[in-house]
Amino acid sequence: MLRFITSRLLQSLLALFLVITATFFMIRFVPGGPFTAEKAVTPEILRNLEAHYGLDRPLWRQYLDYLGSLGRGDLGPSFKYPNRTVNEIIGDKLPVSAELGALALAFALVIGITLGTLAAVYRNTWIDYVASTFGMMGISIPTFVVGPLLVLGLAIHLGWFNASGWYGPADRVLPAIVLGFAYAAPVSRLTRGGMLEILGQDFIRTARAKGASELRIITRHALRGGLLPVVSFLGPAVAGILTGSFVIETIFQIPGIGREFVNSAFNRDYTLVLGTVILYAVLIMALNLVVDIVQAWMNPKVRLEG
Amino acid sequence: MSAPATATPDAPEALEQGSSLGQDAWLRLRKNQLAVFGLACLAVVTVLCLVGPWLLPYGYEEQKLELGASPPGAMHWLGTDTLGRDLLVRLLYGGRISLGVGLAATFVALTIGVVYGAVAGFFGGKLDAVLMRIVDIMYSLPFPIFVILLMVFFGKNIILLFVAIGAVEWLTMARIVRSQVMAVKRMEFIEAARALGFGKRRIIFRHILPNILGPIIVYTTLTIPAVMLLEAFLSFLGLGVQPPMSSWGVLIKDGAEKMEEFSWLLVFPAALFSLTLFSLNFLGDGLRDALDVRSSKD
Numbered sequence: 001m002l003r004f005i006t007s008r009l010l011q012s013l014l015a016l017f018l019v020i021t022a023t024f025f026m027i028r029f030v031p032g033g034p035f036t037a038e039k040a041v042t043p044e045i046l047r048n049l050e051a052h053y054g055l056d057r058p059l060w061r062q063y064l065d066y067l068g069s070l071g072r073g074d075l076g077p078s079f080k081y082p083n084r085t086v087n088e089i090i091g092d093k094l095p096v097s098a099e100l101g102a103l104a105l106a107f108a109l110v111i112g113i114t115l116g117t118l119a120a121v122y123r124n125t126w127i128d129y130v131a132s133t134f135g136m137m138g139i140s141i142p143t144f145v146v147g148p149l150l151v152l153g154l155a156i157h158l159g160w161f162n163a164s165g166w167y168g169p170a171d172r173v174l175p176a177i178v179l180g181f182a183y184a185a186p187v188s189r190l191t192r193g194g195m196l197e198i199l200g201q202d203f204i205r206t207a208r209a210k211g212a213s214e215l216r217i218i219t220r221h222a223l224r225g226g227l228l229p230v231v232s233f234l235g236p237a238v239a240g241i242l243t244g245s246f247v248i249e250t251i252f253q254i255p256g257i258g259r260e261f262v263n264s265a266f267n268r269d270y271t272l273v274l275g276t277v278i279l280y281a282v283l284i285m286a287l288n289l290v291v292d293i294v295q296a297w298m299n300p301k302v303r304l305e306g
Numbered sequence: 307m308s309a310p311a312t313a314t315p316d317a318p319e320a321l322e323q324g325s326s327l328g329q330d331a332w333l334r335l336r337k338n339q340l341a342v343f344g345l346a347c348l349a350v351v352t353v354l355c356l357v358g359p360w361l362l363p364y365g366y367e368e369q370k371l372e373l374g375a376s377p378p379g380a381m382h383w384l385g386t387d388t389l390g391r392d393l394l395v396r397l398l399y400g401g402r403i404s405l406g407v408g409l410a411a412t413f414v415a416l417t418i419g420v421v422y423g424a425v426a427g428f429f430g431g432k433l434d435a436v437l438m439r440i441v442d443i444m445y446s447l448p449f450p451i452f453v454i455l456l457m458v459f460f461g462k463n464i465i466l467l468f469v470a471i472g473a474v475e476w477l478t479m480a481r482i483v484r485s486q487v488m489a490v491k492r493m494e495f496i497e498a499a500r501a502l503g504f505g506k507r508r509i510i511f512r513h514i515l516p517n518i519l520g521p522i523i524v525y526t527t528l529t530i531p532a533v534m535l536l537e538a539f540l541s542f543l544g545l546g547v548q549p550p551m552s553s554w555g556v557l558i559k560d561g562a563e564k565m566e567e568f569s570w571l572l573v574f575p576a577a578l579f580s581l582t583l584f585s586l587n588f589l590g591d592g593l594r595d596a597l598d599v600r601s602s603k604d
Contacts, residue, residue, distance in 0.1 A: 011439070011442065011443060014443065015443045018443070022452075023452075023455070026455065026456075026459065027455075027459070030459040136584065136587060136588070137584075139531075139583075139587055140531070140580055140583035140584040140586075140587050141576075141580045141583070142535055142538060142539065142579075142580075142583075144538070144539065144542045144555075144558060144559070144562070145558060145576040145579065145580060147562075148558070148561070148562035148565055148572055148576070149572070149573075149576060151565075152565045152566075152569060152572065156565070156566055246454075246543060247539065247542060247543070250542075250543065251562070261451070261454075262454065262458075262543060265454065265455055265458040265459070266458055273455070276451075277451055277455075280451055288445075
C-alpha cells in the first residue's frame with residue numbers, strides 16, 4: 001500500500017512538472033503579451049513594466065525563477081491586476097467555485113444513487129425506464145443547453161430565481177442543479193449496473209434467507225459493493241465538475257476560478273494562467289489518488305499496482 | 307449463447323467469415339428499438355445537413371438586416387437571427403461542421419488509440435510498461451484546460467480544433483485495444499500465423515485487429531458524441547468555429563445570449579444538438595449489447 005502511494009505520488013509529481021513546463025513555454029511562444037492590450041504604452045513604459053516583472057530576462061532564467069518561487073509556494077504577481085498576487089486571486093475565487101462544486105456534487109450523488117438504486121431494485125418496470133431515460137438525458141444534453149433553458153423557463157418566465165449573480169442562497173440553486181445534473185446521470189447508470197451485479201450474488205440471497213428486510217439488504221449489504229463503479233468515476237467526475245464550471249460560471253456570471261482562468265488566458269496574464277493550471281492539475285491528481293485508495297479500502301479484491 | 311454464425315476468435319476461419327459478426331450483430335441491433343430509432347434519426351439529420359442547404363433558398367451568411375430576428379413562419383421555417391439570417395440554413399450548415407468535427411476528431415483518436423494500444427498489447431514487456439505509464443500520466447493531465455489554452459493562443463482554426471480534440475480522446479481507446487490484443491494474441495490461430503512466418507505487422511493488422519473490431523466499433527460510436535460535446539463546449543466559450551460560419555455550439559451560444567427576447571434561437575439548436583447526441587448514445591448502447599461487449603471502459 002505504502003509502495004503504491006509513493007510510486008503514484010512520484011508519478012504525479014512528474015506529471016505536474018510536465019504540465020508546468022509545457023504551459024510555461026506554450027504561453028511564451030504565443031504572440032501578444034500581458035501589456036499589448038493596454039492603450040498608449042510607450043516603448044519606454046513597456047520596457048519598465050517588463051523590467052519590473054522580470055520579463056526582460058532570458059526565458060530560461062525566468063523559468064528557473066518561476067520554479068524557484070513555486071517551490072516556496074509563491075505563484076507570483078498578476079500582470080493584469082496591479083498589486084495583486086496570484087495567490088490572493090486564487091484565495092478569493094476558489095472558495096466560490098468550491099462551494100458550487102460541492103453543492104453540485106451533493107446533488108449529483110443524492111439524485112444519482114437514489115435513482116440508480118431504484119432502477120436496479122425495480123428492474124424492467126416503469127421506474128427503471130424513467131430512471132434510465134433520465135440517465136440518457138443527462139449524458140446527451142450538455143450543461144450549456146440545460147443551463148440557458150432552465151434560466152429561460154424558471155428565471156425569466158416564472159421569475160423564481162435570478163437569471164444570474166451569486167449573492168443569496170437562492171442564487172446557488174440553479175447553477176448547482178445544472179452542474180450536478182450532468183453528473184447525476186452517469187452516477188445513476190453506474191449505480192444501477194453495480195447494484196444489479198451485487199443483487200444477483202449469493203450473499204444477498206443469504207441475507208434474504210436470514211429474513212433481513214429489503215431496505216436493510218440494500219443499505220447495509222448491497223450499496224457498499226454496488227457503489228464501487230461510482231467511486232472510480234468520482235475522481236474524473238470531480239475534475240470534470242471543476243472544469244465544467246467554466247461554462248456554468250459564464251452562464252450565471254459567477255465570480256469563480258473557472259471564469260478567471262478563461263479570462264486570464266485571453267489577457268495573457270502569464271502567472272495567473274500558470275497558477276490556475278497548476279491548481280487544477282494538483283486537484284485532479286490528488287483526487288485520482290484518493291479515489292484509488294478509497295477503492296482499495298472498499299473492495300479488497302482491487303489489487304494496487306504501482 | 308449467440309447464434310452459431312458468430313465468428314469466434316478461436317476459429318481460424320474467422321477472417322473469411324468477417325461479415326458474419328456484422329450480420330449477427332445487425333440482427334440483434336434491429337431488435338433494440340431505441341438503437342434503431344437512434345440510427346434512423348442520425349440518418350435523417352445527416353442527410354438533411356448534407357442536402358438541406360442546397361434546397362433552401364438562403365445562404366448561411368445571407369443577411370436581411372431589415373428583417374431582424376423574426377419568429378418561425380412561412381418564409382423562414384425556424385425564424386431568423388438578429389442579423390436576419392435564416393436559422394434553418396445556419397442550423398444545417400452548423401450540423402455539417404459539428405458532425406464533421408465529430409467524425410474527423412474521432413478518426414484521429416481511433417487511429418492513434420488503435421495503433422498505440424495494439425503495439426503496447428502485442429509486444430508487451432518493458433515497451434508495454436513504458437507506453438502505458440505514459441498513458442497513465444496523460445490521463446492525469448488537465449486536458450480540457452490544455453485544449454482551452456491551445457484554442458485561445460493558436461486557435462480558432464478548425465483543423466487545430468479536431469486535432470486537439472482527437473489527441474485528447476485516444477487514451478481510453480488505447481487502453482481498450484491493449485487489453486483486447488493481450489487476450490487475443492495468446493490464442494492458437496495467432497500462433498499458427500506466427501508458425502507460418504508472417505511478419506508482426508501483418509499479424510497485428512490482419513489477424514488480431516479484425517477479431518477485436520467489436521469493442522473498437524462500440525467505443526468509436528461512444529467517442530463521437532463525446533467529441534461533439536467538446537467541440538460545442540469550446541464553441542460555447544467562443545473558442546471554436548468563428549463567424550460567419552456556424553456550428554451547433556456557436557448557435558447555442560448565440561441563442562443563449564438572446565434567449566430573453568428570441569427564445570427560438572436557443573430552443574431549435576439546443577433541441578437538434580441534444581437529439582443527435584441522444585441518437586448517438588442510444589446507438590452506441592445498442593451496439594454494445596449487440597456486439598456483446600461487457601464494458602466500454604478499461
